[in-house]
Amino acid sequence: MENNLLRYSNKALPKRINAAGFILMISGFSFGIIAYFYDAQRALQNYLIMYLFLISIGVGSLFLIALEYIVNAEWSVPIRRIIEFLASLIPYLIVLALPLLIKLNIIFEWTHIAVVRDDKVLFDKSPYLNITFFVVRAVVFLLIWNLFYWLITRNSLKQDTSGDQALTKRNIKLSAVFIPCFAITITFTAIDWLMSLEPHWFSTIFGIYFFSGTIVAALSAVTLIVVLLKENNYLHPKIIDDHLYSLGALLFGFVNFWGYIAFAQYLLIWYADVPEENFWFMHRWQNGWWIVSLLLIITHFVVPYIVLLSQPAKMDHKKLKFSAALLLCAHILDLFWIVMPSSQNSSFSISWIDFVFPVAGIGIVILAFSYKAKRENLLPVGDPKLERGLNFHL
Amino acid sequence: MNNNPLFAVAAVYDNPDKIISAVTKIANSGYRKFDVNTPYPLHGMDGAMKLKSSKLGFITLFFGLMGAATALLLAWWTLSVDYPLIIGGKPFFALPAFIPVTFELTVLLATVSTVICMLTFFFRFPANSYPIHDTQYMKDVSGDKFGVYVEAADSRFDLTELTILFNETGAVRIDQIYLPAKEVYPLFQPKFLWFLFSVFVITSIITYFSLNKLMYMEPFDWMADQQKQSVQKMSAFYSDEFGMRTPVKGTVARGFIPYKYLGQAVPADTMKNPLPPTSSVLELGKKKFLTFCSPCHGNFADGDSRLRGQFVNPPSLHTNRARTMTDGFIYHIITNGQNAMPSYSSQVTREERWSIINYLRVLQKAKNASDADLKMAKKESVSDGK
Numbered sequence: 001m002e003n004n005l006l007r008y009s010n011k012a013l014p015k016r017i018n019a020a021g022f023i024l025m026i027s028g029f030s031f032g033i034i035a036y037f038y039d040a041q042r043a044l045q046n047y048l049i050m051y052l053f054l055i056s057i058g059v060g061s062l063f064l065i066a067l068e069y070i071v072n073a074e075w076s077v078p079i080r081r082i083i084e085f086l087a088s089l090i091p092y093l094i095v096l097a098l099p100l101l102i103k104l105n106i107i108f109e110w111t112h113i114a115v116v117r118d119d120k121v122l123f124d125k126s127p128y129l130n131i132t133f134f135v136v137r138a139v140v141f142l143l144i145w146n147l148f149y150w151l152i153t154r155n156s157l158k159q160d161t162s163g164d165q166a167l168t169k170r171n172i173k174l175s176a177v178f179i180p181c182f183a184i185t186i187t188f189t190a191i192d193w194l195m196s197l198e199p200h201w202f203s204t205i206f207g208i209y210f211f212s213g214t215i216v217a218a219l220s221a222v223t224l225i226v227v228l229l230k231e232n233n234y235l236h237p238k239i240i241d242d243h244l245y246s247l248g249a250l251l252f253g254f255v256n257f258w259g260y261i262a263f264a265q266y267l268l269i270w271y272a273d274v275p276e277e278n279f280w281f282m283h284r285w286q287n288g289w290w291i292v293s294l295l296l297i298i299t300h301f302v303v304p305y306i307v308l309l310s311q312p313a314k315m316d317h318k319k320l321k322f323s324a325a326l327l328l329c330a331h332i333l334d335l336f337w338i339v340m341p342s343s344q345n346s347s348f349s350i351s352w353i354d355f356v357f358p359v360a361g362i363g364i365v366i367l368a369f370s371y372k373a374k375r376e377n378l379l380p381v382g383d384p385k386l387e388r389g390l391n392f393h394l
Numbered sequence: 395m396n397n398n399p400l401f402a403v404a405a406v407y408d409n410p411d412k413i414i415s416a417v418t419k420i421a422n423s424g425y426r427k428f429d430v431n432t433p434y435p436l437h438g439m440d441g442a443m444k445l446k447s448s449k450l451g452f453i454t455l456f457f458g459l460m461g462a463a464t465a466l467l468l469a470w471w472t473l474s475v476d477y478p479l480i481i482g483g484k485p486f487f488a489l490p491a492f493i494p495v496t497f498e499l500t501v502l503l504a505t506v507s508t509v510i511c512m513l514t515f516f517f518r519f520p521a522n523s524y525p526i527h528d529t530q531y532m533k534d535v536s537g538d539k540f541g542v543y544v545e546a547a548d549s550r551f552d553l554t555e556l557t558i559l560f561n562e563t564g565a566v567r568i569d570q571i572y573l574p575a576k577e578v579y580p581l582f583q584p585k586f587l588w589f590l591f592s593v594f595v596i597t598s599i600i601t602y603f604s605l606n607k608l609m610y611m612e613p614f615d616w617m618a619d620q621q622k623q624s625v626q627k628m629s630a631f632y633s634d635e636f637g638m639r640t641p642v643k644g645t646v647a648r649g650f651i652p653y654k655y656l657g658q659a660v661p662a663d664t665m666k667n668p669l670p671p672t673s674s675v676l677e678l679g680k681k682k683f684l685t686f687c688s689p690c691h692g693n694f695a696d697g698d699s700r701l702r703g704q705f706v707n708p709p710s711l712h713t714n715r716a717r718t719m720t721d722g723f724i725y726h727i728i729t730n731g732q733n734a735m736p737s738y739s740s741q742v743t744r745e746e747r748w749s750i751i752n753y754l755r756v757l758q759k760a761k762n763a764s765d766a767d768l769k770m771a772k773k774e775s776v777s778d779g780k
Contacts, residue, residue, distance in 0.1 A: 263490075263493065266490065267490050267491075267493070267494070270490050271482065271490070271491065273482070273483070309455075310451070311447060311451060312447070391437070392437060393437035393438035393441065394437065394440065
């Protein structure tokens with residue numbers, strides 16, 4: 001058993017993965033800089049999409065870790081390191097936020113004092129929506145995420161050598177504190193970075209809407225990586241289809257959750273049909289945007305729902321890979337659908353700029369992941385629940 | 395000791411690993427009719443038992459789709475086809491509004507049918523007893539033991555082989571379970587009747603209490619007792635204490651055109667009958683005349699009232715006066731009333747009034763037909779008969 005564990009705990013990923021991540025990131029960003037001088041607004045909007053995509057995967061993964069601790073799950077222990085590696089995006093989020101924080105005025109209407117002065121609604125919202133408070137919130141949230149990321153993963157890593165069970169208990173307590181913090185920070189992140197793009201609009205369900213997308217994205221990333229690693233024999237042989245089934249079932253559940261929340265938001269606004277609210281959906285239907293709206297429903301809900309519905313599908317490697325990859329794209333599309341129509345009189349169009357930043361984002365995810373995978377055990381060998389997690393059967 | 399046929403042989407284990415290995419062996423030996431009872435679900439048991447994945451999911455899927463289809467069809471038929479209503483300015487087929495109902499019905503039908511089908515097809519409801527009930531085996535597995543039993547009905551059944559297998563795998567108890575003697579219960583046992591009776595009494599009391607008492611208590615009476623003006627009730631708000639207010643002067647009801655010559659003995663202007671005497675108009679006129687005018691004026695407007703002197707008899711409408719009246723004047727009499735005859739403006743609509751007048755003209759013509767008219771009518775009916 002011990003030998004077996006060690007053999008699978010630190011198998012190095014091939015070098016080319018690291019290289020691929022590097023190339024994707026560098027090429028993405030260099031084209032991104034060109035894009036900035038070509039069309040600053042579009043470039044920055046796309047940068048925002050990439051940034052939020054990374055928040056979704058990084059912070060969403062940290063939430064999944066906390067979830068494992070707080071419900072005392074066993075099945076996910078053998079794959080927890082994969083989730084931790086994804087959560088290692090969180091420290092980079094600080095640096096990545098800088099371009100946005102410096103150039104807030106390019107995409108956020110409420111940063112222009114002249115506009116706010118003449119607009120009663122924006123003026124009344126200005127105690128909340130002003131640059132200083134916005135930056136303070138962004139920084140505080142980043143610090144909270146980093147703090148918990150650092151504490152939780154440090155305990156988990158320490159356990160590899162010490163095997164101390166008290167560390168698990170400590171992480172359970174940390175998770176219990178983190179989850180409410182996560183709920184609040186992710187809600188306000190959605191309000192700040194996404195809802196305030198159209199500052200006249202408001203929707204009380206918007207935080208949960210972003211949260212549902214966040215979890216779908218994080219789970220998809222985890223599922224995709226687990227299936228790929230398993231197919232290439234990087235995982236312990238005792239990580240079997242039953243583990244994949246649990247991931248598939250969670251993914252299916254959260255796809256439904258996203259659909260439910262997205263529809264709940266739409267239904268009430270459609271029903272009441274008052275001008276203060278409905279313009280947001282009008283912007284996402286008129287001027288050709290209806291194509292994106294329909295595509296979003298199809299890729300983010302209909303197709304993954306049908307593909308993952310049956311029981312065997314939830315452990316079918318091909319179907320899992322397909323729906324996880326599709327849902328990652330759908331989450332980018334979701335962000336695109338929220339961000340892009342917000343700029344004044346924009347009709348739907350696609351430009352090369354829209355592809356540059358997602359490429360860079362994916363590069364960053366790969367880099368962060370392989371950086372950690374090189375240095376840390378792929379199995380949490382000291383975790384007291386590992387044995388039971390490996391013996392997990394449905 | 396026991397004369398009843400053998401039902402099964404059962405073994406009890408005291409640890410989950412042992413039972414999984416025992417079950418694996420049983421399944422590998424080719425047994426099919428066996429089952430496992432454990433105090434909690436054991437991971438890996440499905441695989442050890444070689445269970446195929448359940449067919450129950452298809453039932454859920456089928457009824458879920460039925461639920462969705464039913465809800466959508468119902469909403470579509472009632473709200474878009476049969477009784478289209480404009481609600482909130484939405485289209486008649488307002489899909490987003492139908493989705494919650496569709497969702498609910500899908501879930502409802504899927505879950506309820508799953509439970510019902512599971513009970514009837516998979517658990518063989520209403521069979522409410524099973525030979526392994528009421529045995530020491532059942533008591534053990536309801537506590538801290540893990541049990542497996544193989545039915546004697548299995549084609550591979552071999553008591554000695556099984557006993558050896560159970561012993562080898564470390565069973566702590568091996569039982570032979572016999573079919574219980576058939577028991578027949580009369581349907582109308584006093585206990586059952588008492589049960590029915592008490593259900594009846596309790597339901598009645600609860601229903602009576604909730605409908606007649608509870609509804610009028612705080613806080614359940616909130617709906618009945620509201621801070622609003624009810625119809626035909628006094629109002630403390632207005633100085634004249636009338637709850638129902640007279641509309642502002644000059645208010646006109648929707649779709650209502652006020653009659654200009656109200657109260658005049660003879661209308662100041664002559665009105666033309668807008669309706670030609672077509673058969674459908676006469677048909678309508680006849681119907682309304684018989685309903686509203688004939689009680690006083692008689693079925694043929696002869697003034698032979700059916701009211702037996704309870705009301706002044708009206709004059710015949712075949713008099714010269716009535717025959718030479720303009721349509722407009724008769725319309726005025728119906729709308730405004732004349733002396734003892736009350737106004738019929740609230741009972742018959744404008745079109746109906748003009749139709750009645752057309753019919754009245756037919757009656758008058760029939761009573762006073764000249765020979766030439768009769769010949770004419772005969773000619774027409776002959777040519778009609780061809």
